[in-house]
Amino acid sequence: MAKALTVSEAGLAQAITARQHHMTADEPIPAGGTDTGPAPYEVLMAALGACSSATLRLYADRKGWTLGRIEVLCVFARDDAGVESIHRTAKLGAPLGEEQRARLAEIIEKTPVTKTLKRSMTITTEFV
Structure with missing residues (x-):
């Protein structure tokens, strides 16, 4: 089993947690994101x-x-x-x-x- 928790407070940036690991996903600026992650x-x-x-x-x-x-x-x-x-x-x-x-x-x-x-x-x- 694999699982990940994704949290969005505002905008398109997403805080992702998988086990003890943290990363960010976002959209590029032209797509309406802030480009803080892939x-x-x-x-x-x-x-x-x-x-x-x-x-x-x-x-x-x-x-x-x-x-x-x-x-x-x-x-x-x-x-x-x-x-x-x-x-x-x-x-x-x-x-x-x-x-x-x-x-x-x-x-x-x-x-x-x-x-x-x-x-x-x-x-x-x-x-x-």
């Missing part, structure tokens, strides 16, 4: 990137593979028809063989956040 979709892309990178690292460590620096860039887009997509680019700092790269390409598609985003889910909402 926008919600940017937070979502960060979650996908973090899960992707951590999963690759865990898998490689179990295999004894050195990956070096891992960079994962996730870009959310919505076209004019309203179709949403995410493009993810993973860059590894260490040279790998073709079999290793192919296996990591399979593994990144199985990360928990990837699997969640790739399928529909029910979101229930309760106002109290």
